[in-house]
Amino acid sequence: MNNVRTVSDTKRTFYNLHTRPINTIYRRVVEELMVEMHLLSVNVDFSYNPIYALGVVTTFDRFMQGYQPERDQESIFNALCQAVEQDPQHYRQDAERLQAIGKSLPVKDLIAWLSQTAHLDRDADLQGHLQAIANNPNFKYSRLFAIGLFSLLENSDPELIKDEKQRTEALKAIANGLNLSDDKLNKDLELYRSNLDKMAQALIVMADMMSAERKKREQRKQQSTTPVAPPTSNE
Template sequence: MNNVRTVSDTKRTFYSLHTRPINTIYRRVVEELMVEMHLLSVNIDFSYNPIYALGVVTTFDRFMQGYQPERDKESIFNALCQAIEQESQRYRQEAERLQTVAKSLSANDLIGWLSQTTHLSQDTDLQAQLQAIANNPNFKYSRLFAIGLFSLLELSDPELVKDEKQRTEALKSIAAGLHLSEEKLNKDLELYRSNLDKMEQALIVMADMLEADRKKREKRQQQSSTPVVPPTVTE
């Protein structure tokens, strides 16, 4: 008997946990992330790791920027993780742990650590997990893992990721050290960065529309509150 959860099961669970409506512009982001996490969770070769967790957290936080009401974001993220039978707190804690490590390292040290040419003493558990990824021929690579790697570089040296040549060289070293496809890594990250730009543009357009709507409402209110002066009757 096949007991593997389906995408429909996961969506049903999510919407039973987060019952408030999700703003239209963000609904697609949430559902695409949900489906991606679901498909990985049921893949026999997939195994959770902190870099993947950072990718999930970064993707959610970056694409949900500006979401209103703000208080709903935590509920959405919690439901997202629970829907694939994971703990949101674990994802957040692992992401914060990696963010702290990345900020404490120079770009060269971070790249050397991720590409397995340098072993650092900051976190022996993370070091062991990186080695396990590099030595696993069946490691299940994912776009979210790639985003986790990119986020580490961005946290260590924001200027490096803006420079195409430096970024390309860094990703080439990391891909070689972890035995990942450099082509897939670059392709996924180009799409990620492109989608971030599109989302930022969409948010600007939405903000302009909301501002225009607010001005219209204020104008109508002013007009409706202006007293009507009756015409003067002359004899």
């Protein structure tokens, strides 16, 4: 008997946990992330690691930026993790820990550590995961893992990731050290950065439309409250 959860099961759980409607522009983001997390969670080669957690948190926080009402963001994130039978606090804690590591290390040291050319005595848990990834020929790579790596670099040196040559070299070194495809890593991150730009543009358009609609409502309100002058007599 096959008891593997389906995408429909995961979606049903999510919408039972988060019952408020999701704004249209963000719904696709939430559902795509949900499906991606679901497909990984049911893959036999997938195993949780803190870099993946950082990728999930970074993706959610970046793409849900500006979501209103703001208080719903936490509910949506919690429901996402719980829908794939994961602990949202575990994701947040691991992400915060790795963000702090990224910010505290010079980027050259971070790249050397991630590419396993140097071992830093900083975080035994992360070191163990890096070694396990490098030594596992069946490691289940994902776009969210790539975003986690990218986020680590971004926290360490935001300027490096803006420089295409330096960024490409850093990702190639990390991919080689962890026995991943640097071509796939770069393609996934190019798509991620492109989607962030598109989302930012969509939010600007949405803000402009909401502003225009607000002005129209105000004009209609003014017109409805403006007293109408009585008709003049022709007599």
